[in-house]
Amino acid sequence: MARLTAGVATSHVPAVGRAIDTGQTQNDYWKPMFDGFDFSKKWEESEKPDVVFLVYNDHATAFSLDFIPTFAIGVAEDYAVADEGFGPRPVPPVEGHADLAWHIAGSVIQQDFDLTVVNKMDLDHGLTVPLSLMFGQPERWPCKVIPFAVNVVQYPVPSGRRCYNLGKAIRKAIDSFDQDLNVQIWGTGGMSHQLQGPRAGLINQPWDQAFLNDIGDNVDRLVGIPPEEYIREAGSEGIELVMWLIMRGALDDQVTEVHRHYHVPASNTAIGHIILKNGK
Amino acid sequence: MTKSRPYDDVPGTTVFDERMSRKGYHLNQFCMSLMKPENRDRFKSDNRGYLDDWKMTEDQKQAVIDRDYNRMLSLGGNIYFLAKIFSCDGLSFQYAASTMTGVSEDEYLKMMLAGGRSPDGNRYKHEWDKSNG
Ligand SMILES: [Fe+2]
Numbered sequence: 001m002a003r004l005t006a007g008v009a010t011s012h013v014p015a016v017g018r019a020i021d022t023g024q025t026q027n028d029y030w031k032p033m034f035d036g037f038d039f040s041k042k043w044e045e046s047e048k049p050d051v052v053f054l055v056y057n058d059h060a061t062a063f064s065l066d067f068i069p070t071f072a073i074g075v076a077e078d079y080a081v082a083d084e085g086f087g088p089r090p091v092p093p094v095e096g097h098a099d100l101a102w103h104i105a106g107s108v109i110q111q112d113f114d115l116t117v118v119n120k121m122d123l124d125h126g127l128t129v130p131l132s133l134m135f136g137q138p139e140r141w142p143c144k145v146i147p148f149a150v151n152v153v154q155y156p157v158p159s160g161r162r163c164y165n166l167g168k169a170i171r172k173a174i175d176s177f178d179q180d181l182n183v184q185i186w187g188t189g190g191m192s193h194q195l196q197g198p199r200a201g202l203i204n205q206p207w208d209q210a211f212l213n214d215i216g217d218n219v220d221r222l223v224g225i226p227p228e229e230y231i232r233e234a235g236s237e238g239i240e241l242v243m244w245l246i247m248r249g250a251l252d253d254q255v256t257e258v259h260r261h262y263h264v265p266a267s268n269t270a271i272g273h274i275i276l277k278n279g280k
Numbered sequence: 281m282t283k284s285r286p287y288d289d290v291p292g293t294t295v296f297d298e299r300m301s302r303k304g305y306h307l308n309q310f311c312m313s314l315m316k317p318e319n320r321d322r323f324k325s326d327n328r329g330y331l332d333d334w335k336m337t338e339d340q341k342q343a344v345i346d347r348d349y350n351r352m353l354s355l356g357g358n359i360y361f362l363a364k365i366f367s368c369d370g371l372s373f374q375y376a377a378s379t380m381t382g383v384s385e386d387e388y389l390k391m392m393l394a395g396g397r398s399p400d401g402n403r404y405k406h407e408w409d410k411s412n413g
């Protein structure tokens with residue numbers, strides 16, 4: 001049977017992708033941020049996941065305003081890297097896991113979450129930057145990926161509680177897949193940032209730290225945070241943190257924190273990163 | 281239909297709900313078109329001519345030509361869509377954010393290096409009204 005072994009959360013800033021792609025990760029500005037991922041890359045080398053279920057949001061790349069799926073699961077065999085306006089990132093294409101993806105789509109829809117099923121979508125920095133942070137710059141990504149896109153652009157966006165419960169449904173689906181696979185779930189985005197308007201540049205370190213403190217053992221508090229609190233306290237784009245709750249919902253109630261990293265700033269954003277393993 | 285929302289009292293922030301999205305549909309879809317290199321080239325060589333192919337208001341077109349991002353936000357633009365415009369200009373999110381806050385990119389960078397804009401005094405519109413009056 002497939003085994004969900006760990007959850008990873010990380011921010012997914014475009015400028016981080018650019019720093020990697022242009023070889024600037026060791027300069028004064030970026031080094032402290034990237035140092036926090038050295039452990040994570042080594043950890044992934046020993047964990048060797050077969051599949052990453054990667055929760056991210058599309059930033060007006062694959063989805064325009066023509067149609068806006070709240071939750072979309074990629075079921076393709078492979079995916080191209082998107083051109084977001086300055087050419088695609090020079091990273092390998094992403095291989096999907098169509099069998100597991102279709103199985104999860106079927107199971108989760110039958111558990112009353114209405115997913116949009118997607119056969120073709122180009123993947124933007126929301127998905128590729130976390131892959132680079134966790135796997136470095138390989139010729140080929142070391143595992144298959146199931147992209148799972150959450151709408152956090154057009155309001156209303158899904159609540160933290162719905163995301164958390166969706167995570168639980170995804171877990172049930174993974175547990176009932178009859179191939180022996182090591183599966184990780186990643187939640188990406190955040191932490192505090194605001195990219196727009198006169199309040200741009202907002203960063204709330206105490207609020208972020210409290211979120212990191214509670215995601216392991218006190219997630220009930222986080223699940224109840226309403227969208228307006230994310231906007232007010234963590235900036236308009238801080239709402240991306242609801243995607244971390246999908247990751248957390250899929251893990252056991254009891255988890256062990258393996259690694260944590262927090263750094264300000266990466267361009268406009270507070271970088272947060274945590275690795276949780278199932279069980280105490 | 282236009283009843284107030286719990287986030288309406290956050291200062292300096294435009295939440296992209298249906299009130300904004302309905303205004304900005306054509307503006308945002310124009311932005312999406314800039315993801316194709318051939319469209320970027322056409323737009324770069326003639327902003328006005330390219331914009332005239334879109335069902336946008338004159339205000340929206342002028343705001344794009346002026347690269348006035350706050351104005352575009354107020355006319356229904358969403359920041360992730362507007363990002364296609366400054367990417368096409370070869371400019372970063374950090375640069376765009378600085379123009380929206382009315383400071384130089386250098387000053388903005390310094391603020392971020394010092395830990396970013398504090399939430400204190402920036403949570404409610406009335407806090408901004410007080411400091412301006
Ligand atoms: Fe994002």
